Amino acid sequence: MKHQLFDTSIHIATGGRPFANDGQALVLLHGSGQNHLTWVLQSRYFAYRGFPVLAPDFPGHGLSGGTPLDSIEAMAAWLIALLDSLEVKTACLVGHSQGCLVAIDAAARYPSRITRLGLIAGALAIPVNDQLLTMSDKALAKAISVMTSWGHGPMAHMHDNTQPGHSFLGYGNRLMASNNEMALRNDLMACNQYSAGQDAATKITQPVICILAGADRMTPLKHGIAMANSLVNSQKIILAGAGHMLPAERPAEVNHALRGFLAT
Amino acid sequence: MSGDYKFDTLSLHAGHVPDERHGSRAVPIHQTTSYVFQNTEHAAALYNQELGGHLYTRISNPTVAVLEQRIAALEGGVAATATASGMAALATAVLVLCSQDDHIVSSSRMYGANINLLENTLPRFGITTSFVDPSDLAGIEKAIKPNTKMIFGEVIGNPGLDIMDVEAVAKIADKAGIPLMLDCTFNTPWLLKPFTLGANIIIHSLTKWIGGHGVAIGGAVVDGGNFDWGQNDKFPTIAGPHYAMDGINFYEEFGPAAFTAKFRAEGMYNFGPSLSPTNAFHILQGMETLPLRMQRHMDNTAKMLAFLSGHDQVAWVRHPSLADHPGHELAKRMMPRGAGSIIVFGLKGGRDAGRTFIESVELASHLANVGDAKTLVIHPASTTHSHISAEAMIEGGLSDDMIRLSVGLEDFDDIKADFEMAFRAAAKQQKARG
Structure with missing residues (x-):
């Protein structure tokens, strides 16, 4: 659906079902240089099981207009403003990668609004090396190619896909290329500069599930485990052999884990 | 990885x-x-x-x-x-x-x-x-x-x-x-x-x-x-x-x-x-052997082009790798490894000579396919393109004497010998017709 926020047209995927607002939502937050299409195999799945799904494209991403935001704190504030404008009182946030940072920051700063967290392939800090930062500014296509490659695990590199006929790498490249050309650069800078994750984690008492990838080259597993251990009310699931793009690579297991968590 | x-x-x-x-x-x-x-x-x-x-x-x-x-x-x-x-x-x-x-x-x-x-x-x-x-x-x-x-x-x-x-x-x-x-x-x-x-x-x-x-x-x-x-x-x-x-x-x-x-x-x-x-x-x-086969297709095509271009019974040869092809430079730029293994050519003696050639080859197969590992020949005007109009044939740049050759992976010497034999048969028939 389209929604106006701060005079900008925002695209929000609702999983093919009208958003039935009863004051609560399951909000799916995409990662750096991604958009709502990260959640192709989650948004429809949960929407058709009765969850009020919102998978927004952050400004400058996917089908949303506007300029990409430049800090995790700004993204968290924007998210709360979006919930306000949609009259969503409380939300379960599910973040992927950078989306985990946004979810953690929002949950710590707006505890009354966020009921629980799903953190997929995340960490409390996501430093980005200078080479990739420079590449995202000066050689965007190369940066997209490198991130798509690093972001996928061994089976994805072999193009072994649960969606018949689909190529993880081909799709991943095109998805990232469809964003505003500043999107990846701003996202990576925002991740690199965000240092409040550890402090935010200490303030989070809501239930959390961490779903981590055993072959994650973007946010290595040890950082995901450290994240889970820093959250007092958390559980963790590790999917061996999976790469960073867990929602696409292992959708059945991710959906099963999330659904079980949401049912508790 | x-x-x-x-x-x-x-x-x-x-x-x-x-x-x-x-x-x-x-x-x-x-x-x-x-x-x-x-x-x-x-x-x-x-x-x-x-x-x-x-x-x-x-x-x-x-x-x-x-x-x-x-x-x-x-x-x-x-x-x-x-x-x-x-x-x-x-x-x-x-x-x-x-x-x-x-x-x-x-x-x-x-x-x-x-x-x-x-x-x-x-x-x-x-x-x-x-x-x-x-x-x-x-x-x-x-x-x-x-x-x-x-x-x-x-x-x-x-x-x-x-x-x-x-x-x-x-x-x-x-x-x-x-x-x-x-x-x-x-x-x-x-x-x-x-x-x-x-x-x-x-x-x-x-x-x-x-x-x-x-x-x-x-x-x-x-x-x-x-x-x-x-x-x-x-x-x-x-x-x-x-x-x-x-x-x-x-x-x-x-x-x-x-x-x-x-x-x-x-x-x-x-x-x-x-x-x-x-x-x-x-x-x-x-598909497992596509790269190996394509290289061999390109190698044999290059040899076949040299053979046909120098043969005194061949009236004309068309392939994008030849300098006189209108798309030669474009093909070189887009496809530096080669421009495919289909060659079209015509024989001196026109359609009749072509028919004799096609009916005389023994190693090459006369059939309606291309891209096979085996060498294939056909006369498009009477087969693959027989259902399109004469105007469309002309518009498509197709002549009545055209032979379409799909170069295969055989030892090139054997394909060449097969073609030489069929060319001789075509020449003999032309001579008999006076």
Whole structure:
């Protein structure tokens, strides 16, 4: 659906079902240089099981207009403003990668609004090396190619896909290329500069599930485990052999884990 | 894994990882029509495209999916869908994109069945085509109308071997907000990956070089994922509500794979042009050696061109690798490894000499196929292009004496000896006629 926020047209995927607002939502937050299409195999799945799904494209991403935001704190504030404008009182946030940072920051700063967290392939800090930062500014296509490659695990590199006929790498490249050309650069800078994750984690008492990838080259597993251990009310699931793009690579297991968590 | 796998590796492996239960190294043939659902919810989820998976082999199949994922990987596309033949791929792709009163701009120099479909069959369903010489860039642009939904052509035309400037035509299509769809059967991804030049959809007859063995018919539609279906209002059944799945908007739901999602949900579901799992398996065996075969095809083609060009019984030879071909420089730039293994030529003595030649070869096979591992010959005017009009023949640059040669992988000395023998037979007959 389209929604106006701060005079900008925002695209929000609702999983093919009208958003039935009863004051609560399951909000799916995409990662750096991604958009709502990260959640192709989650948004429809949960929407058709009765969850009020919102998978927004952050400004400058996917089908949303506007300029990409430049800090995790700004993204968290924007998210709360979006919930306000949609009259969503409380939300379960599910973040992927950078989306985990946004979810953690929002949950710590707006505890009354966020009921629980799903953190997929995340960490409390996501430093980005200078080479990739420079590449995202000066050689965007190369940066997209490198991130798509690093972001996928061994089976994805072999193009072994649960969606018949689909190529993880081909799709991943095109998805990232469809964003505003500043999107990846701003996202990576925002991740690199965000240092409040550890402090935010200490303030989070809501239930959390961490779903981590055993072959994650973007946010290595040890950082995901450290994240889970820093959250007092958390559980963790590790999917061996999976790469960073867990929602696409292992959708059945991710959906099963999330659904079980949401049912508790 | 330190980087993305290269072409030769993908030809062998892409799309398949041995399953944990059986560990089968070769791709198993899933010869089944259907798949047992875990429960009713799982069944509904598959029908609704909430999850990947297989529900009925008319829509998808695990063996066929390996083939699809392999061709998508080799082309650098976002997805591919395999079909029962190359013509099934083309016809279904057109019907997924076009509706009544829509229009296509197409190359006039193509395979006879491609032309027949566009010129004679689709108009009965309200879809019309303007044919333009593929080298006439201004003509292509001028032929585009408000209701034009695609530009279509062959990278290497069959059998005239005209070369399309993919990058230039892609720019015209992009400017008009319509996709460029190409039949890439003759080039294969080993010679050219057209998505890198801006093409949007690729059609393959997998029967030819990709299979390479002449034992299985198959086709594929590869989605480049590089066309913005929502940029205008030309594609309302992709970027607007579709009757399937609660009025799904494929563009919003599946982004770069929107065309493939619609192809699967409508094209495979309603038209049913499915590839059999066994044929997919056969084609996969061929794909494993595609790079090796293509190199040999190119080597033998170069030798054959030298042989034919220097033969005193050959009236003319046409191939993009020859300097006098109008698309020579373009072919060199687009396809530095070679411009395919089809050669067309005519003999002194015209059609009669050609007929004697075709009937005299013993090693080469006289049949209606190309891209086989074996050398093949045919007379297009009386076979593959016999159903198109005399005007279209002329427009397509086809002469009555043309012989189409598909250069195979045999020891070149043996092909050469076979041709020498057949040339002698043709000469003897010409002499007897005085």
